[in-house]
Amino acid sequence: MNWSVTATCIISHEPPMEEIENHLDLVMDELGKLGADPDMVATLAEGRVEIEVAAVGDDALEAMAQGLATIRTALHAAGAGTPNWPREADFVGAEQNEDGHWIVRFVEGGIRNPDLLTA
Numbered sequence: 001m002n003w004s005v006t007a008t009c010i011i012s013h014e015p016p017m018e019e020i021e022n023h024l025d026l027v028m029d030e031l032g033k034l035g036a037d038p039d040m041v042a043t044l045a046e047g048r049v050e051i052e053v054a055a056v057g058d059d060a061l062e063a064m065a066q067g068l069a070t071i072r073t074a075l076h077a078a079g080a081g082t083p084n085w086p087r088e089a090d091f092v093g094a095e096q097n098e099d100g101h102w103i104v105r106f107v108e109g110g111i112r113n114p115d116l117l118t119a
Contacts (some may be wrong), residue, residue, distance in 0.1 A: 001056070001057060001058065001059075001063070002054065002055075002056055003054070003055045003056065003057060003060070003063035003064075003067065004052055004053070004054060004055070004067075005052065005053055005054075005055045005063060005064055005066075005067025005068060005070075005071070006050055006051065006052040007050070007051050007067075007068055007071045008048065008049070008050050009048075009049045009050075009051060009075075010047055010048060010049075011044075011047040011048075011049065012047075014047075017044060020044055021044070023078060023079065023080065024040065024042055024049065026077075026078035026079070027040070027051070027074050027075055027078045027080070028040055029078075030073070030074035030075075030077040030078050031051070031053060031070070031071070031074040033077075034070055034073065034074060036053035036054060036070050036071075036074070037053065037054040038051065038052065038053050038074075039051075039052040039053075040052070051071050051074075053067050053070050053071055054067075055067035055070070059094075060094035060096075061094055064094070068085075068086070072085055
């Protein structure tokens with residue numbers, strides 16, 4: 001099954017705006033090299049970036065693991081660090097909401113991103 005996986009990333013330091021924009025261009029280039037069919041929405045004033053990629057999986061968790069791995073690979077290739085990235089072992093379940101979006105739950109019981117997946 002084909003999925004769309006979106007990760008919301010928070011920029012944890014404040015480099016000059018031009019540097020952030022250049023770095024995000026590099027991330028998109030790397031996602032393109034990975035064949036991820038990427039899309040990105042950035043609210044730079046808030047330090048928030050949403051990265052969407054295509055993923056394939058038999059279920060939501062499998063697709064999310066693949067999509068997040070693709071996003072993380074691109075971030076690393078572009079020079080970003082991801083020290084607090086969730087691990088696949090942290091995923092404990094997923095449920096679909098009334099809008100068709102999947103809510104993915106992690107070990108700590110919270111929801112990292114309520115609109116992380118759409119089928």
